[in-house]
Amino acid sequence: xxxxxxxxxxxxxxxxxxxxxxxxxxxxxxxxxxxxxxxxxxxxxxxxxxxxxxxxxxxxxxxxxxxxxxxxxxxxxxxxxxxxxxxxxxxxxxxxxxxxxxxxxxxxxxxxxxxxxxxxxxxxxxxxxxxxxxxxxxxxxxxxxxxxxxxxxxxxxxxxxxxxxxxxxxxxxxxxxxxxxxxxxxxxxxxxxxxxxxxxxxxxxxxxxxxxxxxxxxxxxxxxxxxxxxxxxxxxxxxxxxxxxxxxxxxxxxxxxxxxxxxxxxxxxxxxxxxxxxxxxxxxxxxxxxxxxxxxxxxxxxxxxxxxxxxxxxxxxxxxxxxxxxxxxxxxxxxxxxxxxxxxxxxxxxxxxxxxxxxxxxxxxxxxxxxxxxxxxxxxxxxxxxxxxxxxxxxxxxxxxxxxxxxxxxxxxxxxxxxxxxxxxxxxxxxxxxxxxxxxxxxxxxxxxxxxxxxxxxxxxxxxxxxxxxxxxxxxxxx
Amino acid sequence: xxxxxxxxxxxxxxxxxxxxxxxxxxxxxxxxxxxxxxxxxxxxxxxxxxxxxxxxxxxxxxxxxxxxxxxxxxxxxxxxxxxxxxxxxxxxxxxxxxxxxxxxxxxxxxxxxxxxxxxxxxxxxxxxxxxxxxxxxxxxxxxxxxxxxxxxxxxxxxxxxxxxxxxxxxxxxxxxxxxxxxxxxxxxxxxxxxxxxxxxxxxxxxxxxxxxxxxxxxxxxxxxxxxxxxxxxxxxxxxxxxxxxxxxxxxxxxxxxxxxxxxxxxxxxxxxxxxxxxxxxxxxxxxxxxxxxxxxxxxxxxxxxxxxxxxxxxxxxxxxxxxxxxxxxx
Numbered sequence: 001x002x003x004x005x006x007x008x009x010x011x012x013x014x015x016x017x018x019x020x021x022x023x024x025x026x027x028x029x030x031x032x033x034x035x036x037x038x039x040x041x042x043x044x045x046x047x048x049x050x051x052x053x054x055x056x057x058x059x060x061x062x063x064x065x066x067x068x069x070x071x072x073x074x075x076x077x078x079x080x081x082x083x084x085x086x087x088x089x090x091x092x093x094x095x096x097x098x099x100x101x102x103x104x105x106x107x108x109x110x111x112x113x114x115x116x117x118x119x120x121x122x123x124x125x126x127x128x129x130x131x132x133x134x135x136x137x138x139x140x141x142x143x144x145x146x147x148x149x150x151x152x153x154x155x156x157x158x159x160x161x162x163x164x165x166x167x168x169x170x171x172x173x174x175x176x177x178x179x180x181x182x183x184x185x186x187x188x189x190x191x192x193x194x195x196x197x198x199x200x201x202x203x204x205x206x207x208x209x210x211x212x213x214x215x216x217x218x219x220x221x222x223x224x225x226x227x228x229x230x231x232x233x234x235x236x237x238x239x240x241x242x243x244x245x246x247x248x249x250x251x252x253x254x255x256x257x258x259x260x261x262x263x264x265x266x267x268x269x270x271x272x273x274x275x276x277x278x279x280x281x282x283x284x285x286x287x288x289x290x291x292x293x294x295x296x297x298x299x300x301x302x303x304x305x306x307x308x309x310x311x312x313x314x315x316x317x318x319x320x321x322x323x324x325x326x327x328x329x330x331x332x333x334x335x336x337x338x339x340x341x342x343x344x345x346x347x348x349x350x351x352x353x354x355x356x357x358x359x360x361x362x363x364x365x366x367x368x369x370x371x372x373x374x375x376x377x378x379x380x381x382x383x384x385x386x387x388x389x390x391x392x393x394x395x396x397x398x399x400x401x402x403x404x405x406x407x408x409x410x411x412x413x414x415x416x417x418x419x420x421x422x423x424x425x426x427x428x429x430x431x432x433x434x435x436x437x438x439x440x441x442x443x444x445x446x447x448x449x450x451x452x453x454x455x456x457x458x459x460x461x462x463x464x465x466x467x468x469x470x471x472x473x474x475x476x477x478x479x
Numbered sequence: 480x481x482x483x484x485x486x487x488x489x490x491x492x493x494x495x496x497x498x499x500x501x502x503x504x505x506x507x508x509x510x511x512x513x514x515x516x517x518x519x520x521x522x523x524x525x526x527x528x529x530x531x532x533x534x535x536x537x538x539x540x541x542x543x544x545x546x547x548x549x550x551x552x553x554x555x556x557x558x559x560x561x562x563x564x565x566x567x568x569x570x571x572x573x574x575x576x577x578x579x580x581x582x583x584x585x586x587x588x589x590x591x592x593x594x595x596x597x598x599x600x601x602x603x604x605x606x607x608x609x610x611x612x613x614x615x616x617x618x619x620x621x622x623x624x625x626x627x628x629x630x631x632x633x634x635x636x637x638x639x640x641x642x643x644x645x646x647x648x649x650x651x652x653x654x655x656x657x658x659x660x661x662x663x664x665x666x667x668x669x670x671x672x673x674x675x676x677x678x679x680x681x682x683x684x685x686x687x688x689x690x691x692x693x694x695x696x697x698x699x700x701x702x703x704x705x706x707x708x709x710x711x712x713x714x715x716x717x718x719x720x721x722x723x724x725x726x727x728x729x730x731x732x733x734x735x736x737x738x739x740x741x742x743x744x745x746x747x748x749x750x751x752x753x754x755x756x757x758x759x760x761x762x763x764x765x766x767x768x769x770x771x772x773x774x775x776x777x778x779x780x781x782x783x784x785x786x787x788x789x790x791x792x793x794x795x796x797x798x799x800x801x802x803x804x805x806x807x808x809x
Contacts, residue, residue, distance in 0.1 A: 004769070005769050005772055006543065006546060006547070006550075006760075006764055006769060006772055007543065008537070008538075008539060008540075008543045009539070009540045009541040009542050009543040009544070010540075011538035011539070011540045116536055120536070271520075271521070272520070272521075273520055273521045273522055273523035273526065274520040275520065275522070275526075275527070275729055276522065276523035276525075276526030276527055276530070277526075279526055279529070279530045280526060311736075319765050328536070328537075328538035329537055329538055425521045425523075445523050445525070445526060446525065446526060446529075
């Protein structure tokens with residue numbers, strides 16, 4: 001085969017659009033303020049250069065932010081009619097759309113995800129969450145939680161680094177729609193877009209204190225969730241930290257929702273539309289470098305089509321373009337941090353040691369930055385670590401099954417239960433399988449589709465509570 | 480009519496290159512052919528269209544764009560298929576094919592001109608001494624509604640006049656009523672009538688309606704010995720679309736995996752701009768593979784596309800857009 005007859009010229013999005021500033025400050029009481037914590041440096045994972053210095057919170061700052069949120073709740077936001085709150089949410093949604101290019105480029109710089117994903121998925125979906133919840137704000141009486149559902153109060157929210165702005169939107173939009181105020185802590189490695197969102201909140205003239213944003217590491221998150229002025233905690237992140245939070249909140253009466261890890265099974269039957277199944281598998285595990293809690297990290301394929309499917313899959317994966325996240329033709333960007341890259345390397349090494357067969361895409365890998373080439377392990381068995389533990393990287397583990405019952409048993413054989421996929425042309429089989437799958441989301445003949453009207457959340461070690469849709473409102477209403 | 484043919488012609492009749500044992504059985508008889516075509520994996524419409532939309536966001540710039548433009552020019556089957564076609568019209572089309580941009584002799588020639596059978600001899604005379612192919616539609620184009628004898632005579636007439644490529648239409652009526660053996664036999668017979676000429680088989684995907692049908696028709700044509708599978712006549716809407724072409728590119732790729740033989744794809748109708756053409760080339764590159772980026776394996780059936788390619792080519796080289804008055808209208 002004649003490779004490289006047509007090399008795509010670089011097509012980078014301009015980083016100027018990100019409007020990157022040397023310093024970013026915390027957002028408390030409607031103002032950008034200095035933090036008293038040790039400032040952190042946010043790094044571009046694709047180049048390892050420092051992007052900006054970001055103020056972080058010390059315990060006194062957490063007190064200040066919680067007090068601002070409480071004041072805003074008591075004096076204004078908690079009593080404001082829903083129709084009025086909705087106006088702010090609509091305004092925020094539109095401002096996100098207006099500044100979408102800036103947000104997309106900044107997100108790709110800070111997180112390492114390809115610009116086509118931040119541009120086409122993260123930012124539009126974030127805006128969609130605000131639009132969706134804006135619509136709910138004056139209709140809560142019809143949400144099925146009684147005639148006049150009340151807000152909970154002040155929420156403490158801690159979000160991960162994989163979808164920085166989108167996760168902020170998932171947390172902030174429903175909280176505000178239901179009449180709560182909040183303090184949000186973005187992830188240590190990706191604080192920038194949340195702080196631009198704070199600018200947008202100012203532009204939208206959101207009353208001071210309704211939303212407060214405190215960058216920092218895990219210690220700030222711990223102080224926030226344990227703060228006595230908080231009524232509700234919402235956390236998205238690792239199962240390990242989720243368990244710690246749950247332990248620390250026991251007996252405090254605070255409400256808690258957790259959205260944690262996953263080890264989703266993507267189940268492909270022999271009557272599946274194979275080419276589209278390949279697309280779904282690729283989207284399931286290589287979207288966002290596999291930094292997706294609901295990633296389809298375990299492929300369960302019926303033995304009778306396993307070889308054919310794997311051959312198609314390897315070819316397709318070899319066409320994925322790895323590299324500069326700002327290049328519009330990049331399919332797979334940078335791993336978010338050195339620590340995460342090391343974790344992926346450690347887990348994939350265990351795959352080799354335990355006898356799985358590793359295949360790596362022959363794509364070129366940049367010398368600088370944190371990159372990991374798309375990898376597919378075949379000959380994987382349930383007993384191996386790569387079949388049980390969340391890798392959170394572009395690594396797929398392929399297992400096979402013989403019968404539908406075996407598929408369900410293997411798919412459910414995990415402490416997690418966030419999502420699952422099923423690929424078959426037979427409608428009845430989709431329902432049969434979805435009924436038996438212990439997972440919060442089951443996608444049929446597609447994967448990794450997110451819509452604000454569809455509740456998202458997990459079983460068991462994947463957490464509890466739902467985000468999005470009518471069900472997602474419950475977490476922020478006193479019901 | 481109504482009596483299905485009980486035996487399907489086999490490769491031994493001279494349909495084309497030998498099929499591997501795994502596929503030879505599929506054309507044993509009507510029932511085997513039907514089982515095979517209906518056993519092909521289904522196509523999920525949402526998934527296919529999502530993938531196509533994703534690929535269409537590729538951003539092709541600078542040298543990559545210029546390469547794409549020149550490659551697309553070399554892939555054009557410059558076409559005129561009107562009732563009003565005259566020798567004069569065909570002659571000016573041939574002049575355009577030889578020298579697409581008179582001010583820039585380095586611009587490559589197109590792959591072929593495509594005309595009705597009665598105008599083939601005009602094109603032959605005009606293109607003598609060039610490497611430009613002479614394609615003729617045949618088999619009662621565009622509807623294909625004629626007797627087998629008429630279709631074969633149409634084909635022989637075009638080839639005798641000097642056509643080096645024949646673009647036939649399949650019998651969509653037979654296909655849609657499940658008479659796959661009949662469609663197969665007809666392609667085989669036309670292929671024989673073609674002699675040395677290359678055979679492009681037009682599926683008229685706009686009338687097949689579903690992606691599953693497009694996949695089945697693609698395999699049917701490949702099994703019967705098509706050198707190229709072509710989307711459309713250009714007389715039915717929709718003509719070529721990206722998802723349909725994507726699917727056909729997957730078929731020729733799968734075909735090579737199974738047989739080692741390389742077959743081509745030709746989208747035709749409705750591709751008018753450079754932007755469109757580049758989207759098709761991206762699909763060729765990433766779905767079938769870089770090996771298909773060649774006029775022997777991929778063609779555009781188009782008339783107005785060429786001028787847009789020429790305008791964009793100038794824009795790339797000169798740094799500014801010059802407008803339609805600076806390319807020849809033929």
